[in-house]
Amino acid sequence: MRERFRRIFQGAVYGPLFFLLGVSTAYADWELNMTRGVTPISHDTFDLHMIIFWVCVAIAVVVFGVIIYSLYAFRLSRGAQPDIAMVHSTKAEIIWTLIPIGILVAMAIPAAETLIKIEDTRAPDVTIKVTSYQWKWHYEYLGDANDPFVKSNFGFFSNISPESNRARQLGSGIDVFQVDNYLRDVDKSVVVPVNRKVRLLLTSNDVLHAWWVPELGGKRDTIPGFVNEMWFLAEEIGVYRGQCAELCGRDHGFMPIVVEVQSEADFAKWVGENGGAVGGGPAETPDVVEGTVAAAATGGGAGSAEPVDMELSFDDLMARGETAYLTNCSACHQLNGQGLAPAFPALAGGVITTGALDAHLDQVLNGKAGTAMAPFSYLSNTDIAAIVTYERNAWGNSTGDIIQPSDVQAAR
Amino acid sequence: MSHTADAHHDHHAAPSGFKRWLFATNHKDIGTMYLVFALVMFFVGGTMAMIIRAELFQPGLQFVDPGFFNQMTTMHALMMIFGGVMPAFVGLANWMVPLMVGAPDMALPRMNNWSFWLLPVAFSLLLSTLFFAGGAPAGGWTMYPPLVLQTGNAFPFLIFSVHLMGMSSIMGAINIVVTIMNMRAPGMGLLKMPLFVWTWLITAYLLILAMPVLAGAVTMLLTDEYFGTSFFNAGGGGDPLMFQHVFWFFGHPEVYIMILPAFGIVSQIIPTFARKPLFGYESMVYATASIAFLSFIVWAHHMFTVGMPLSGQLFFMFSTMLIAVPTGVKVFNWMATMWRGSMTFETPMLFAVAFVFLFSIGGFSGLMLGITPADFQYHDTYFVVAHFHYVLVPGAIFGIMGGVYFWMPKWTGHMYNEKLAKIHFWLSAIFVNVTFFPQHFVGLAGMPRRIPDYATQFADFNMVSSIGAFVFGVSQLLFVYIIWSCVRGGEKATTAVWEGSHGLEWTVPSPAPHHTFEVAPEVP
Incomplete structure (x- = not known):
């Protein structure tokens, strides 16, 4: 506990400093900034985030600077005399209306460009139907005989891992710091190929949920009775973790998402093992061999x-x-x-x-x-x-x- | 005839005991009741916040069940929004609007009584659900279906209490509009009104336009649950998203209902302590009106992630960004009011200056949230929690606290304890930042909101945030003590109270007599 407090003190001192200097990853335990992610969209989003952040910082430096100077210079105790004739200036009003409008227009253009890219879900290489349940995810890979990877449909549920699930119970007595990827681990991950456009079709079985893996860029709600779309193209092999991002009841905090981005060969192998490469007929997922x-x-x-x-x-x-x-x-x-x-x-x-x-x-x-x-x-x-x-x-x-x-x- | 005359005399007799309050028609008594009620609710909602922060102090579940945690987040929001901030503003309006425009009372005193007394009923109903089997509402204050329909026995209580709160707000708003429009002293032209009156006039119109929409939305929830309709059920041809559109059509104006009166208060305080008239008075009025208009065409930025058409997303992104312009005008005007003034820093001024800084930070994060692609990452994370707490705590609540310190000598006839009040300010101002600033970081790093437990990489900042929240919460007991001791006694307040005070409310004695301006004053 004492060690934690010491780290917190350090963080309280260094955190804002690093944030201001933009050295966001210098202090890994104190993650301060948005992830840059591993998709073109997440990169664009991160860049937009940083531009608007610095615009805000610049405005803040000017406005707060003027106010702080005023607080120092124009105080009664320093003998300041109020300039009671200073009540209006049309010129100033026009300037400080037009400058923000100019900044906003400059911001709106790249934001709109990125938004248009985000909404372009055409020509996917892999399509996965994601169905949310209270409180787990179901993934169904939509297959086609001509598809290079998934010849036929197959699917599975993805639950929070048993280790996290045990540790997260009220009064479990388990030290959650000792649990690997606490609350961010599942029993069966979604697997996708690297450098391929993956489209998700999202819907829900019961209430609203939202599918979100920060590194893949952005989130989208799942809505019962409706199908939403989103897509991502992961450029780096790896394991990316997220969780449900829309309040969905009691165990909203306990429905993690894990996406494994694999090479095309590994992905094809995984599909084969999971039933999607088998031609014809409804696929079944073979259960794991008994024993363990x-x-x-x-x-x-x-x-x-x-x-x-x-x-x-x-x-x-x-x-x-x-x-x-x-x-x-x-x-x-x-x-x-x-x-x-x-x-x-x-x-x-x-x-x-x-x-x-x-x-x-x-x-x-x-x-x-x-x-x-x-x-x-x-x-x-x-x-x-x-x-x-x-x-x-x-x-x-x-x-x-x-x-x-x-x-x-x-x-x- | 003589009977009527007697009744007229009774009106002027000083009522005593509980009847003074139960049958109150005097704007000052009703204002006091609103303010005390708001303070009580502030502590009820604050206690819930303490439970939330205690559970989030460390990862893992230590104290409460996740279901109860959701009840706490839901009820905390309802208490603070409808029980704390809104009644506090109505209380300030009741006390100050008649004094500021030179009216003898509110225009509709009996309705005023009813709009207040609906509130304790509404909140007793709502709070009683905490003791039900199955507990209080836990689907979030936004009441999104289908989740809210899983509420259980608390559901009809939630709907009915929201209806009562809405009735109370609408009647309070009508009263304020009628008072301002009809009861101004001769010579008090619209563009001579103090800015607090202006912001409240605009807020009252927002309330009248927005609250019935909320009532409609929750009524549709009620009929979906009990009368077999399918407004929000796709299986019956409805759409769960329609609720979100209707709710936020109320919800975004509601955001400004909770901040415009604070703009008004700050616009009264800063000129007083800068000893200089407000810079750009007319542009302040127009900026407030623009914000109010824009608040009705930006609602869907609360729901960018639901999968709207591209054109809809672009429209709501552009309209949202536009709000930064009139908001900026306000901040620049406050800045220019301080420029070349002659400032002193009594507690109301400290709160007002902190408001300008910290509300601006909330405004900046709001601008960031308006960028739709970035919002896809920010949405429903602690970044959003940090954003709206920056505009509501050091925004709305600092405005209210500044207003209370500013006008309390006029209400009680005593000066509050300046030294303690400054301690209260510094504790609040420092720890509100310790609480909410780290939430920007965990939100950006990927921590969703409304979760009782979190992955271990978020642990350190959450502990900082909880420590800040505990100190902030405890500091507010000092506020209660300062108010209590100011009511009981203290240095006698003068009529003008402040050296730089300006306006009709500072021409009546301190404490303000039970009846003021029975003869309309001369407006200079």
């Missing part, structure tokens, strides 16, 4: 590609169930299963979770109309089996039921 049980529970894909005759032990189901529950259910029903009255009922001792198994599976697979309970049929059979097993045997629930993927498949 908990780590695989990512909600990463629909599960029919997974063997349904697999048998898991109770302990494996509970371990995987805990992680999958954390990712998919805990935002509403809470980590401790107590829910949040009145909208989100408690699962600990709940009617459904301790009642008939069929009704429980039905609720998870199909949701409940008229409530916030969404259908989760897109999760793999294994994840649903693990979640239901976990819900029926955690927090003092003791049905002793063990649900296998085959049971889930049968209930679909």
Whole structure:
């Protein structure tokens, strides 16, 4: 703590100094300025930002300079006599109306040029449909048989990483400084090729959200019932992080975005591994190989590609169930299963979770109309089996039921 | 006949006890009630800000649930905007407008009473939702659907209290317009009115035009929720964005409703302590009117990221940039008023000078936000939070505080404690910057607003900001103490109070008697 305070003191002294000198990256812990980003648009935006910033600084130096001089020179204690005849000057009024208008026109021209470029979404190389949910993202790569990369549609959900999700719980006791990319990490990243125009089609399943990765330049809202467009062309390979930027309810702060920009070869390989290169038919995302049980529970894909005759032990189901529950259910029903009255009922001792198994599976697979309970049929059979097993045997629930993927498949 | 005469006499009897306040029709009593109410709400909203800053002191969740955090940000804004800043300005108008134009009272005293007493009802309803199962509204003060429709039991309370606040504001505004138009003393021509009266006249028109739009927007939310309409539901042929357009058509004029009266106050204070008339009086009036007009054609700059057509974005970018011109004229005029003056720095002047500096910083960041491509990066980040707190705290609230120190001797008949007041000023002025300046940095570095927890690279500046907020918050207790002790006693104030004071309000005794200007004064 003492160390933190010392750094803060340093920052308080150096921060404004560096800012004024424009040495924005000199002190990495004290990031002061907008990122320059890795796309042509983010570069243009950064340049506009810096021009208007320096224009403001210049005006401030003149205006504040005159006022500060006045505060010093024209004080009663220095014997200043008020010039009470000085009440109006048409010439001054005209000058200080025209000069700002000139500055504004000079600013408006490059801003309009950049804006026109931003809105030009024509001729994309890759198109990804982004759908926002409370509180996760779904990405669907739109394929075409003639497309050089994506031959057919495929998609997946992207949730906050389990490590961040555990650490961010109220009173988790986990030091968030020890969590890698705390709140800026996901279980499955969006992958795009470098130097290619990527167009996003953005919409929402429930409320408004906004998709924003600062390095890729700008954000755009996702609106239920409407499709918005934006595009970016990343010029550098790397991993870029952002998060939802429009208040979307309780867990607005916990829906990160991670974009991996890869070489074309790596991207093509990734598409192949994720099902998009397979010609014909609706693609399914193969689930991760069983074994690292908990780590695989990512909600990463629909599960029919997974063997349904697999048998898991109770302990494996509970371990995987805990992680999958954390990712998919805990935002509403809470980590401790107590829910949040009145909208989100408690699962600990709940009617459904301790009642008939069929009704429980039905609720998870199909949701409940008229409530916030969404259908989760897109999760793999294994994840649903693990979640239901976990819900029926955690927090003092003791049905002793063990649900296998085959049971889930049968209930679909 | 005799009955009527008796009633007339009763009007002049001094009412006492709670009836004096409950049945108040006197503009000074109602003004006092507005100001006290605003002060209470300022502390209620301030307490919520302290909870927000405590949670944001460090990354990770330490104190509150994210849902409760959202309730705090939502309620903080509603309390401060509708409970703090707006009633404070109406209170100042109630006290000072009749005194400044030489009127015996407000034109519509009974309506004045009602417009005040609606407010405690509205805010009791709204604050009671904090104790509901499911909690208070948490969808942001902007009430965007579909999120706001998830509110639960607090939802109808939110809508009804917003309706009540709107009624209160509209009636208060009508009263001010009628008073200014009809009750000026002979010789008080429109272009002789003090600038505070002018800015309030224009603000009152903004209120009358803007508040019904808000009422319409929230009524449509109500019918969407309970009566099966689909104004904002795409599934039924509506559009969630229409709410944003309607809301900001109210919301942007609302921004100026919260700053124009502060412009007026500063334009009274600076000439007084520079001992020199306001420079460019007429251009100040025209600049205020231009800002008011422009405020109705710039609303969509609050929603650049929703995906508007290019032509719409260009129009709103250009119109937004234009606002810098009349705003600049005002700052230049204040600058020229100080130039070759003979200044002293009593507390009202300190607040006014700080206003000019810090409001300008808020204006600069506003200009930056108006550049649409740059706004795509700034939008919904802490840069925006820093921007509007710069115009609202050292802008609107410093204006109010300066006004309170400026006119308090006239209200109470006592001088406030100048030494303590200066300490209050310096604590406020320093720590408002410690609180909000670092928020520019975290916003530019990519921290979104309205989040209860943040990535670790934002930790250091957030801690600085929280420390600033705690000290700023605690300093305001000193303000309450200074007001309290000034009401109780202190050095006797003269009629003119200030050496450089100028205007009708400084010709009545201090404290101002319960009834003033029963005979219209001579306007020099």
